[in-house]
Amino acid sequence: MNDPREHIDDNVARLIQAGFAAETRPDPAAHARMFECLAYHLQRRQSGSVFPEWIVIAIVGIVFFLAAWLAVQFDWTGMRLNMTLLCLLVASAVFLNILFIPIAIIIILIRRGYV
């Protein structure tokens, strides 16, 4: 009587030959070319989406400067602000920046696939 394990081994071999025959594999040149193409796309995607660091530092610096200026303008004893147009613009810029921090965090988390 035949050993059933022999059938199984033979069948596994035949299945692999059928599923992964030479004609179902990319030729080595296409394989290498495709990887270069993917690496190039990945690099381009990254370089296109990187925000330069000096701009981040400049924006943070400006917001801090405006917030400090606003604090100097504030009448701390009377707890009021003499609301000139300039004060209003600076206050809007500072508070909009603070408001956008959680929104930016949510967008970053979604884009990186954590949410």
Added chain:
Amino acid sequence: MKTPDNQEDDLTLARRTAAGDQSALALLYERYADPLFAFICHYLGGSRADAEEIWQDTLLAAIQSMETYRKQSRFFTWLCGIARHKIADRLRCRGQPAVVFSEISNKQLAELLEKGPLPEDILARRETRLRVVEALAELPAEYRTALTARYAQQRSVEEVAQLLGKSYKAAESILSRAKAAFRDRISQQDTE
């Protein structure tokens, strides 16, 4: 069954690739590019030129949407999903009918595997070949390399040992464990 688990998790590699890490991209590419090509070839059932174009489109689309992979399925299944969409789009553009598959369950296939020599018509079926590719793609890299070298490329055990950088005995043992893991995968696929 114990399998080599020194492979970095696909999800981690996908995240690293999405963040621009080319070494992670290289690992994913080594693992899945060839099985994906085989999957597309069998799915289309012929034209190598078409398969190559769809393979390229699929891999580029995967790069573009790498951050959307969240392990809701296996990485290879996710790639095959993208490939299926690309194939369906192409057939629709050409006014060709969608590919229809006949049914063969993994249970049936597993039974046939043990019964006796597999009939030629089962081996020739597209569904069988697609399952083989999926099962192989999901095996650890060492097992897949050993099985494809030994059976698809008809190399001797000695050559497989050289390819893996192992002794003859170790290569024999890897081949035996790889065959068992492959059988397990073939019989598990549609229960997941």
